[in-house]
Amino acid sequence: MDDAVRDPVPQVATAGEYVALLREARRRSGLTYREIARRASAAGHWLPPSTLATMLGRTTLPRERTVVALLAACGTPAVDVDRWLETRRDIEARLSEQGRREGGPAQVPAGPSSTVPATIRPSVGSVPPRPEAPWPARRWLRLALLAVFGVLTVGATGALPPPAAPTVDSASTGGCPTVLRQGMYDPCVLSLQEHLVADGLTVPVDGWFGPDTTSRVMVFQAFGGLPVSGTADARLFDELAGDRKVPVSWPQERIRKHLRQMFPEDPAGAVEVARCLSGLDPYRVEVVEDGSRRWGLFQFSDVEVSRFGVDRRTVLDPAWNIGTAREIWSRTGDFGHWNCAT
Known part of the structure; x- marks a missing residue:
């Protein structure tokens, strides 16, 4: 156990000192904000990196729920978390009393009561391995609850709300954007x-719809026979609720072995070019500035895919992708077809 969770909670008198202790606990855990967010999620909490940064960047008393989420992600034992919360409540009580004496507002968190009853407080012990995510029968209800929870968290932490979302059809999406x-x-x-x-698609589970998520959505759409838009709508969620669509990806060692076999003249060069282009990820999809896409290990463009007369499922097959790269190499005798700084 690291020092951040082994040390007792010192006695502090102000909200600023309390937040400073939380910053120190985070620093001594050795975890980044994004790693903390993922570990908190695995332990049943919702603590986006932006919320964490806001909490640790202020000198006001944070919400109990965010304190619990941070300490859980750092692996703090439940008994020590209770002591952190007791210290926080003592400070809150002093601030409230001070506010009453001075006739002004107390320096306490805004919004509804922040107390987390012990009977409903989530477990805050060591973070368990994340199980394979189930897809419940009432999938839209689950999404609605997640959306409501996110709104409550934003209100609790004072973080700015996300940009306005598209019109919501609550009957079909359960509170999520259409x-x-x-x-x-x-x-x-x-x-x-x-x-x-x-x-089976590896992607950061952090609540941020970035390029990695866009890429994985397009891969799922390609294998599921859906329009490859890179956006997620009700039809995509319905497909996710069904049987697995994406074949098990080749591990990198198998990819390297196949590359060396297909390019005996320059096995190291073949591996390096594929690594440079796609990170040896057979399901890598890149969206370029003009909106076109590049697919698979050797990043064949939409134009090339059309010229080859194959669909996206085929071009994402590592055996086909490597075999086609070999055919191109055979005509030129080098890897000049691909522009990648190796």
């Missing part, structure tokens, strides 16, 4: 990422 797209950041995106992972 379309999720790149740039969004909310619990509905988190749920989408969980279920992409459950279907």
